[in-house]
Amino acid sequence: MRETVVEKWLNNKESFVLKSSDFSTKEKGGNIMWTLSVDREGCNHCGICQVMCSLAKKKTIQPTQSRIQVDRRSGTDFQSLIYCHHCAEPICVDACLMGGAKIDFESGRVDRNTEKCFACGACRVMCPVGASVYDSDEDAYVTCDLCDGDPVCVKVCPQNAIKYMDVADVSVEIRNRAGARFFQGRQEGW
DSSP states (O other): OOOOHHHHHHHOSTTOOOOGGGTOSTTTTOOOOEEEEEOTTTOOOOOHHHHHHHHHHHSSOOGGGOSSEEEEOTTSSOEEEEOOOOOSSOHHHHHOTTSOEEEETTTTEEEEOTTTOOOOOHHHHHOTTOOOEEETTTTEEEOOOGGGGOOHHHHHOTTOOEEEEEHHHHHHHHHHHHHHHHHHHHHTTO
């Protein structure tokens, strides 16, 4: 019988690391769903991903129309990347009044039909990360489409901070980073 994740942790607390095989859809015979993952500590917010995304999607450099955005808050040191996380239960799909946003159940990706969009912005307002971007040429809101499985942002990131990964691997990677920070903090006495 296969050992559960909890049993693995209980049996080896000091060197426990989650593996993607603990959660992966690969072993369960389901479709493998892919998404972007950003190492927020590795990203230096240079904006190359934003420029190259706009070049790939718009055939010109228009960073404000890029499907990945570098959020720089003026007057602060705050910076982050905003991109569609292709949520398991995307609020933007429910918010779309015309049915222009839908889940592609084969890939797990949130797809947009720009012909149905009348640019009301409900998807942008409801998205927890604000990933919907207004495309002036389409007169519609769009999100990252993962470049049909070959994301440009992943290729051009000089820090290798953006990865294209199995959703299960992303979940495990995030949990391991959080766990490492927790154990480091415990060793430092907090």
